[in-house]
Amino acid sequence: MGQINKYSSRIVATVVSNKRVGQYHQILLNVGEMVNNCKPGNFVAIKVGGENAKMILRRAFAISRVSMTGPYGGSMELIVAPFGQGSKWLCSQIEGSSIDLIAPLGTAFGIPTEPVRALLVGGGYGSAPLFGLAEVLKNRGCRVDMYLGASTGGKIYAPMEGKRSVNVLRIYTEDGSMGERGRVTEPIPGLIADGLVDVIYSCGPMPMLQAISEIVAGSDVVHQCAVEESMACGVGICMTCVLPVSDSDGHVAMKRSCIDGPVMDGAHVLWDLVGKVPEVHP
Amino acid sequence: MGQINKYSSRIVATVVSNKRVGQYHQILLNVGEMVNNCKPGNFVAIKVGGENAKMILRRAFAISRVSMTGPYGGSMELIVAPFGQGSKWLCSQIEGSSIDLIAPLGTAFGIPTEPVRALLVGGGYGSAPLFGLAEVLKNRGCRVDMYLGASTGGKIYAPMEGKRSVNVLRIYTEDGSMGERGRVTEPIPGLIADGLVDVIYSCGPMPMLQAISEIVAGSDVVHQCAVEESMACGVGICMTCVLPVSDSDGHVAMKRSCIDGPVMDGAHVLWDLVGKVPEVHP
Amino acid sequence: MIDLSTTLGNAWFPSPLFTASGCASSGKELAQFIDLREIGAVVTKSVMSKARYGRPTPRMAETPSGMINSIGLQGPGIDEFLTHDLPWLVSQRARVIVSIAGETVEEYATLARKVRSAPGISALEVNISCPNVENRGLVFACDPDASRRVIDGVRKTLGGELPIIAKLSPDVTDLVSIAKGVVDAGADGLALINTVLSMVINLDTMRPHLGGKTGGLSGPAIRPIAVRAIYQVHEALPTVPILGMGGVASGRDALELILAGAKGVSVGTASFGDPAAIISIQNELKELLKIRGFTSVAQAVGFAHRPNEIEGA
Amino acid sequence: MIDLSTTLGNAWFPSPLFTASGCASSGKELAQFIDLREIGAVVTKSVMSKARYGRPTPRMAETPSGMINSIGLQGPGIDEFLTHDLPWLVSQRARVIVSIAGETVEEYATLARKVRSAPGISALEVNISCPNVENRGLVFACDPDASRRVIDGVRKTLGGELPIIAKLSPDVTDLVSIAKGVVDAGADGLALINTVLSMVINLDTMRPHLGGKTGGLSGPAIRPIAVRAIYQVHEALPTVPILGMGGVASGRDALELILAGAKGVSVGTASFGDPAAIISIQNELKELLKIRGFTSVAQAVGFAHRPNEIEGA
Ligand SMILES: Cc1cc2nc3c(=O)[nH]c(=O)nc-3n(C[C@H](O)[C@H](O)[C@H](O)COP(=O)(O)OP(=O)(O)OC[C@H]3O[C@@H](n4cnc5c(N)ncnc54)[C@H](O)[C@@H]3O)c2cc1C
Ligand SMILES: Cc1cc2nc3c(=O)[nH]c(=O)nc-3n(C[C@H](O)[C@H](O)[C@H](O)COP(=O)(O)OP(=O)(O)OC[C@H]3O[C@@H](n4cnc5c(N)ncnc54)[C@H](O)[C@@H]3O)c2cc1C
Ligand SMILES: Cc1cc2nc3c(=O)[nH]c(=O)nc-3n(C[C@H](O)[C@H](O)[C@H](O)COP(=O)(O)O)c2cc1C
Ligand SMILES: Cc1cc2nc3c(=O)[nH]c(=O)nc-3n(C[C@H](O)[C@H](O)[C@H](O)COP(=O)(O)O)c2cc1C
Ligand code: FES
Ligand code: FES
Secondary structure, three states, X not given: OOOOOOOOEEEEEEEEEEEEEOOEEEEEEEOHHHHHHOOOOOEEEEOOOOOOEOOOOOEEEEOOEEEOOOOOOOEEEEEEOOOOHHHHHHHOOOOOOEEEEEEEEOOOOOOOOOOOEEEEEEXXXXXXXXXXXXXXXXXXXXXXXXXXXXXXXXXOOOOHHHHXXXXXXXXXXXXXXXXXXXXXXXXXXXXXXXXXXXXXXXXXXXXXXXXXXXXXXOOOOEEEEEOOOXXXXXXXXXXXXXXXXXXXOOOEEEEEOOOOOOEEEOOOEOHHHOOOOOOOOO | OOOOXXXXXXXXXXXXEEEEEOOEEEEEEEOHHHHHHOOOXXXXXXXXXXXXXXXXOOEEEEOOEEEOOOOOOOEEEEEEOOOOHHHHHHHOOOOOOEEEEEEEEOOOOOOOOOOOEEEEEEEHHHHHHHHHHHHHHHHOOOEEEEEEEEOXXXXXXXXXXXXXXOOEEEEEEOOOOOOEEOOOOOOHHHHHHOOOOOEEEEEOOHHHHHHHHHHHOOOOOEEEEEOOOOOOOOOOOOOOOEEEEEOOOOOXXXXXXXXXOOEXXXXXXXXXXXXXXXXOOO | OOEOOEEEOOEEEOOOEEEOOOOOOOOHHHOOOOOHHHOOEEXXXXXXXXXXXXXXXXXXXXXXXXXXXXXXXXXXXXXXXHHHHHHHHHHOOOOEEEEEOOOOHHHHHHHHHHHHOOOOOOEEEEEOOOEOOOOOOOEHHHOHHHHHHHHHHHHHHHOOOOOEEEEOOOOOOOHHHXXXXXXXXXXXXXXXXXXXXXXXXXOOOOEEOEOOEOEEEEOHHHHHHHHHHHHHHHHHOOOOOEEEEOOOOOHHHHXXXXXXXXXXXXXXXXXXXXXXXXXXXXXXXXXXXXXXOOOEHHHHOOHHHOOOOOOOO | OOEOOEEEOOEEEOOOEEEOOOOOOOOHHXXXXXXXXXXXXXXXXXXXXXXXXXXXXXXXXXXXXXXXXXXXXXXXXHHHHHHHHHHHHHHOOOOEEEEEOOOOHHHHHHHHHHHHXXXXXXXXXXXXXXXXXXXXXXXXXXXXXXXXXXXXXXXXHHOOOOOEEEEOOOOOOOHHXXXXXXXXXXXXXXXXXXXXXXXXXXXXXXXXXXXXXXXXXXXXXXXXXXXXXXXXXXXXXXXXXXXXEOOOOOHHHXXXXXXXXXXXXXXXXXXXXXXXXXXXXXXXXXXXHHHOOOOEHHHHOOHHHOOOOOOOO
């Protein structure tokens, strides 16, 4: 029918496996045919809490990877931080549990038509969708570097098998407990100055995305970031998830991060206005 | 401390087994020492729906039987009809699940000091506490007859092992699908007229309890009934579960069926005023 | 066969289930999940004269069996709405109830004038739960006099064709008198209830969680308030059609509102949990009506007000 | 060490956690589950001049994350209460806030006179969410003038010792003006909020489920309404102590009400789900205050109103 949510559908998936990886849970779901429509950057909206739950809203999770083959048919991987009541419930679901989900939702990372030098920057569980993306980019002949950051080592998500598609993987932790001590954004200005990067793909906390946008500003580097705003519906009907975004002629609009995002052009997001209302007229 | 709820405590019990019996679930809980304080007629208040539940009130269930010995230590049996969301949740709890409960609550059936001829009348799952009661009465040398009724055979709860303590067990169903066709109350006037019964113990739907009270009225037969009013707290603090009861000098009080019941003297309950407010002054 | 059709004033709908204003955006977003022709009507997000950014984020917080929101009527403005959103809905052959909102009595009248000439609209919902800039920001729906003046202005501008449904706020001492006032002023029906003014404090920042500080509570948590409001108003004004809403998430809930007196039921927050909720609710409602021996929705409207049959007679 | 003590007017309490009126009966029933001396105070069920049967059953229905009740102030009457219930609480060394309710301004004053001479009371809660028989059954708390007159009468009869806490209903258009009115009339503090007027229809009988038809909604469902009410009133009257309540079921919830402006927090419906809830809530609150670097409850009261520190400064 319409274009919005074009390939989305609601299904009941089965938990194939649920493993703890550092401070996260790696959850594999059997979703069947749906995987054919999932692209890196898309997300899934999951009903949490079971039948009698007092939680009424779905929770959004980035689709970390999908696989069409494998012993279970089409499967989808999520990386979930047990944070509040919804994510804790999801992390407690054992093999064989049924999960009500809607996917794929939202925009996907844009894939360049020519081989480029891509830098993938992930913060915390934000690295999840970057491994699937790395694979696609690698197949297009891109050079793929990945920099991951977190406050501490347990919050770095970097699975062994994911590293295959990456040329260089560097890890930064604020407490120095894994990789180098410092913020993942610190080396980026140098890379840009040295002309070593054409496109940055980022996913992680909003301040990280903003910092990258500021670093990139004025350069030729394209910055595609996956934003994370609080979402009530995930399908574009509630208007809770908006961000101020400017279009080419400088007009500012409050865009829904669930359907006009989560992947957005970092240069268009008005980061200083996030959580505020533009003073100009709409 | 006080006398009210004297032996009650809150514990987390484990489901030892959960079997379907006709239209009911027979649920065995490991409750430890608590069984020493449980008497026939007492009930248990169970938290339903799990951690994130939108249900905020406990559900009351008659304690069907307790056992101090057995492979699990102290255990308590419940007979649960999967009716609405709370009872369905309880019936779906598998072996090993944890159940948050408060017990024992409420009054117990009065046990005569001398051997009497007792008639136990149960409607639907109301038969549950009668088997434990039958055992106690039998041990006191009473003659114990049990009449069970329900709309249909699947709603009769009458376990094999329970029959051991009973002299005569008769079953009545309205559709004639089990035992005799008719209502369980129909034979009672005859028994009373023939002088075959000293005490009636009853548990079941309120109209059944009322009918028995009316049959007994004017005779010497004592009628102890376990009432079932909608309860919010089960411990006497909310005043939702009240029934109009008259004391010896005819004074009417709205008594709480959770602490002044569930077992009450049928002759004192003003059945016609249930669901109404007495016109006399309190 | 259950006849699900219903009317609100002179507007006819094949089903009593409607989207709720602000909970279906402009309709397009839902079309992937449901066939818009299958439901009673799409009630559009309240539209104002001019485009608006709305309130700052965060705009929502989940609460026990509910949520609070402060969207602040973000929208494209009436002209854009009439040139783009409405024609799309009409092209889909969806029935449409347009919801309007204003900051002055004058703005409502202007909106009504623009809507009057637009084709394909079944009814006009007038959301008066907005701050009145001419009266210290006091919400119109909380002020009997301002409520009446808004509806009066809309009625006069609109002429006599399109039914006007006045959407009221439950945050008032005397809902019935507000309802009577707007009906006297020309409303053909009432929409009950809008969200309940609420707040959540964020325990990390220790400040109000929403950018707009307060927000409106919706979802199953408020259903008992909605049922009471509908029951009270239907009792006082039995001939005025009510579009009921507030926490409807199942056929059972829809039936509860209908028994209380609603001729139509809007599904809002439940669509956030399941974009096809309205269709399941419609199917469940049909089943529940059948089990109870009703052959039409109309028979069930306000049933809870009828005296019980004499027992044992 | 966290200093949990708090004050309401000139009354001091070792903890900010109180039972809620009508949710702890006369206190005896809870004593098996909690040590009554460990909590701030027992707030007794609202007592009237004469014994009352209350409303017909059913008196309650569970709702999503809440319940509705219509008990109708069943109770023994003030004389019986003062001779039996109160002395028992005093003998247990529990602190006691006595809640009174009346049908006329005169009845409230009579109750105040009787309470005045009773020993062992920390404060008087005046529940004005009762129908005023002298004014078409309009609830006192919904009528600014009647609210003021009740408190004025109580204040004059009681003299100046015992703090008066006026308990308000959220079912009003302008809560702040009601609050100001009762404070002007002599209330030393405010209790916010009483239950929200609601209804549930029984889908089997298809009639209102409660014997009293409407009932009051309580429990977590209404917490966002309570937080808003407390925040609004504290903002308007920052020096007036508030006893907050409405849906508190955890330490997190208690802290939310405190940050909004409550100096004390009553636990009502949560005690039905767990008779020892108030003790767990007290322990959790202590922990949450500690994690946030507070050394006393007093520091947290109304914190949500303070301006954010300038970022990055
Ligand atoms: C597009 C998108 C992708 C996401 N991907 C992931 C992922 O891959 N892995 C993962 O662990 N989490 C992810 N999140 C966050 C996730 O949706 C939940 O917000 C988070 O798990 C907390 O929910 P909760 O129920 O545990 O917490 P609660 O505190 O119970 O949440 C209450 C409400 O607040 C919202 N909320 C709380 N924290 C956040 C946040 N940081 N961002 C947005 N909303 C929030 C919740 O969605 C929920 O509606 C993503 C969010 C978005 C919007
Ligand atoms: C003293 C006592 C003993 C009981 N013993 C048993 C027993 O042994 N086995 C059994 O299956 N059930 C028993 N019940 C009924 C049980 O407590 C539940 O009410 C019933 O299981 C329905 O709850 P629900 O959550 O499934 O239904 P829901 O419809 O979700 O219940 C909603 C609310 O209504 C109340 N309610 C609904 N039906 C009844 C009813 N018939 N009586 C009282 N309250 C009701 C519930 O307690 C609950 O608060 C007993 C009730 C009482 C008061
Ligand atoms: C996110 C959101 C936005 C809303 N926007 C509007 C609106 O623009 N106009 C309006 O009249 N009501 C609006 N409402 C109120 C709903 O239409 C409805 O009255 C209310 O949410 C109760 O129904 P529910 O519990 O089914 O959501 C909004 C509600 C929500 C949750
Ligand atoms: C069963 C019940 C009885 C109540 N009785 C009274 C009462 O007698 N007097 C009163 O002021 N409030 C009464 N209330 C209101 C509570 O004191 C409290 O204000 C309200 O329930 C909100 O708090 P909660 O959500 O923690 O229950 C009663 C509430 C319930 C649930
Ligand atoms: S989450 Fe509802 S519009 Fe984006
Ligand atoms: S159930 Fe609360 S007093 Fe009996």
